[in-house]
Amino acid sequence: MLKIKSTIAISDSGFVFDAGTGDSFSLNNTGLEIVRLIKEGKDFPEIIQKVSEKYEVDEESFERYYYDFVATLNQLNLIEKDGED
Amino acid sequence: MEKIKVNVALSGLNNIDNPGPGIPVIRGLKESKILDVRVIGLSYENLEPGIYMHDLVDKTYKVPYPSDGFEPFLDRIRYIHEQENIQVLIPNFDSELFTVMKSEKILQDMGIRTFLPTLKQFEERHKSNLPEYGEKYGVKVPYSETITSLSDWRRIESKFEYPVVVKGKFYDAHIAYDRDQVSIFFNKIAAKWGLPIVIQEFVRGTEVNVVALGDGKGNTIGAVPMRKTYITDKGKGWGGITLQDQTMMDLTQKIISQTQWRGGMELELIRTSKNELFMIEINPRLPAWVYLAVAAGQNLPEALVLLALGKELKPFSQYEVGKMFIRYSYDMICDMKEFEEFSTRGEV
Secondary structure: OOOEOOOEEEOOOOEEEEOOOOOEEEOOHHHHHHHHHHHOOOOHHHHHHHHHHHOOOOHHHHHHHHHHHHHHHHHOOOEOOOOOO | OOOEEEEEEEOOOOOOOOOOOHHHHHHHHHOOOOEEEEEEEEEOOOOOHHHHOOOOOOEEEEOOOHHHOHHHHHHHHHHHHHHHOOOEEEOOOHHHHHHHHHOHHHHHHHOOEOOOOOHHHHHHOOHHHHHHHHHHHOOOOOOEEEEOOHHHHHHHHHHOOOOEEEEEOOOOEEEEOOHHHHHHHHHHHHHHHOOOEEEEEOOOOEEEEEEEEEEOOOOEEEEEEEEEEEEOOOOOEEEEEEOOOHHHHHHHHHHHHHHOOEEEEEEEEEEOOOOOEEEEEEEOOOOOOHHHHHHOOOOHHHHHHHHHOOOOOOOOOOOOOOOEEEOOOOOOOOOHHHHHHHHHHOEO
């Protein structure tokens, strides 16, 4: 299960602040929704279901975008190191 | 509650692009709810901005450089004390700490209190002694050696891998990628700050810092960790943000408790990608970014003065995480008369 680091605060505007490193980032609305779902402990099947209810996107494309996005979160050190999907 | 009136003399009024800690320390003192501070500035140069900042500095006196020796310094302090009744003295430059520490007893007899590290604490944390320090207190430090000439460097070069960090005894640090650059930085630093020069292993990572205050009995009165978010071409923090980092706090408390550190300090650390902390320096005084700690809820300058006055203090238990500072420059308009007065009479 992916886990967002406990030191991360996310505001409604999509502003992400890592209190451990002092880094900050901006998310667009879709990114914010997905990060929130990950933070709520939802796994990939639950996330794709939620997103498909709201947006017109095929599963294959979403999966590609999702893992790209998760790779970026990992690269930016926003995911707990022992977190797995 | 009535505030405690106290006269505090301090240096570091050079609020320039490589700022001394004087003005940030004063801001903390002036915002104190416990102390009513009269600030007596001690300045080395006629153009230190603090001299002309009358909302923060009540009176400024010119003082001789520490390199002029103990006696000229003490004579000047004696004179200022006669005029101002200095109760607490806060030296804010590394280069003047030795002189003030050595004069602690004389100052005390005059009725001037300080709250500084002991000479042993001051000496053993010197950049040149860092490897021994790390070993003694169980703290990771980069490998380093002290050199006094470039032939020294050629002799020990094989112990290092490039890049290396070339550092002055008190100030300045440059990253050198080959022997030519070591030679350039060696000469540059030696010309400005003298010998010896410290060559330090380069540890890759993010620089993080802690400002802290020890009570001299092993207790950490306060500590706030920070990361610089904007660094000038001189390597100085022009912006920073407070962090939530228990490992940095634990390391600070360990160092203060093991060394029984007395006074302010700044720990300079490198956090590697493996999340290891290397200590690269201990500065034996409050740093220029100390006002960030004040804004985050720990008025360390106020606490330092209270400790100097012999008050018992309860340690700070928290600070605000994510508090930021951004420095800015500002053209202060000054009166020529004041400049004239300070230049000729040495006080204003």
